[in-house]
Amino acid sequence: MKTYKYVACFVLAFSFFACEKSSDQVDEEIATNVQVDYTVFLQNNNQLNGIVVGSANDEFAVKSTVNSFSNIPSNAIKYRTTTDIGYYSTTNCQATFQKFNAEDSSSESISLFSDIDACSINVLAMAYSNELAAVAYERELLGKDKQFVVRINSTNDATVSAVEISLDKKPVDIVVSSNRLFVLTLNEFVSDEFHLSVIDLDDNEVLMELDLGLDAQRLFTNNNGMVIISYPELHTTLDPFTLEKSYTTYGENTEPGFVTTKDFFLDSAGKFYFQKNIPSAEIEEVPAIYDFEKNSTVVYLFENFLTETELNMKYSIAQTTSIAYDEKNNYVLIGYQKKGQVDKGGILRITPAPDFKLIDNIDLEGVPKTIFVK
Numbered sequence: 001m002k003t004y005k006y007v008a009c010f011v012l013a014f015s016f017f018a019c020e021k022s023s024d025q026v027d028e029e030i031a032t033n034v035q036v037d038y039t040v041f042l043q044n045n046n047q048l049n050g051i052v053v054g055s056a057n058d059e060f061a062v063k064s065t066v067n068s069f070s071n072i073p074s075n076a077i078k079y080r081t082t083t084d085i086g087y088y089s090t091t092n093c094q095a096t097f098q099k100f101n102a103e104d105s106s107s108e109s110i111s112l113f114s115d116i117d118a119c120s121i122n123v124l125a126m127a128y129s130n131e132l133a134a135v136a137y138e139r140e141l142l143g144k145d146k147q148f149v150v151r152i153n154s155t156n157d158a159t160v161s162a163v164e165i166s167l168d169k170k171p172v173d174i175v176v177s178s179n180r181l182f183v184l185t186l187n188e189f190v191s192d193e194f195h196l197s198v199i200d201l202d203d204n205e206v207l208m209e210l211d212l213g214l215d216a217q218r219l220f221t222n223n224n225g226m227v228i229i230s231y232p233e234l235h236t237t238l239d240p241f242t243l244e245k246s247y248t249t250y251g252e253n254t255e256p257g258f259v260t261t262k263d264f265f266l267d268s269a270g271k272f273y274f275q276k277n278i279p280s281a282e283i284e285e286v287p288a289i290y291d292f293e294k295n296s297t298v299v300y301l302f303e304n305f306l307t308e309t310e311l312n313m314k315y316s317i318a319q320t321t322s323i324a325y326d327e328k329n330n331y332v333l334i335g336y337q338k339k340g341q342v343d344k345g346g347i348l349r350i351t352p353a354p355d356f357k358l359i360d361n362i363d364l365e366g367v368p369k370t371i372f373v374k
Contacts, residue, residue: 042366102372136171285319324371335368
């Protein structure tokens with residue numbers, strides 16, 4: 001059974017060393033059979049709906065549906081944290097922000113752009129906190145350059161008017177941290193360079209703009225609220241208060257590749273669970289876990305823990321579509337789509353490396369796009 005562990009070492013900011021593959025065994029007591037429920041958002045018939053899955057009478061089964069949070073278009077813009085998820089979508093030119101808290105199963109829906117025709121703008125990114133929802137959009141202006149705007153709506157007080165902040169570059173991604181909004185922007189008409197606009201949410205003003213150079217692709221936040229600026233060959237960690245930067249560079253052919261992931265999960269230790277694209281693998285979209293502290297990636301190739309019959313016949317796995325971690329049971333949850341079936345999928349539960357033990361599976365009427373461990 002082969003396990004690929006890619007490690008890149010950064011030493012004193014001067015030299016890069018490729019570390020050898022690790023085969024060290026980690027002695028870890030594995031908890032089993034602890035009752036844990038999972039909230040799963042499924043794509044089916046171009047809609048997203050929520051269900052609750054759990055172990056009942058020793059069976060991995062669907063327990064209920066999430067009726068308060070349903071019928072979201074599958075092309076909705078998603079923003080998630082460790083405990084909740086939000087979607088921006090439009091229906092009949094009416095824009096709506098929907099948010100679901102997986103800890104207490106509460107949900108809310110807020111109308112956006114009541115003063116603007118939502119079909120006249122192109123929303124590019126969305127983020128939120130407990131107090132606000134921020135939406136970045138572009139709009140064509142007759143005879144003028146495109147207008148780039150970040151709109152900030154209160155989620156606590158509907159009587160508070162939305163605030164709009166103009167940008168001079170195209171917004172690409174947004175995250176919220178430490179009462180500040182961080183907007184990744186692209187100077188697409190001049191230099192193709194990326195920048196980061198830092199917006200103070202107390203006075204809704206741009207504090208400063210940081211030059212990021214070429215190829216900055218995604219923004220994330222870690223468990224400490226640090227802003228992760230992701231490039232193909234490195235990532236920058238930005239302190240949201242001081243704006244000090246630190247750099248982590250990957251060795252040759254050891255890039256974690258989380259810039260393209262469509263779903264991710266951070267555990268309590270800060271490890272980053274995501275989907276990695278490996279064109280040479282039997283299944284190209286595979287689960288992977290990146291350790292920010294060690295700057296190492298463990299890739300979970302399906303052929304490592306499934307037989308050929310299980311992979312192609314019993315579970316019929318086409319690609320990884322979501323991932324999560326059940327800390328109480330020490331299970332990695334892998335959501336997947338079935339081969340040749342757009343709206344059919346399932347979830348595998350396995351023990352993490354170096355064990356790679358398949359625990360069980362559940363087939364689902366839909367493709368899991370996001371999994372929360374309750």
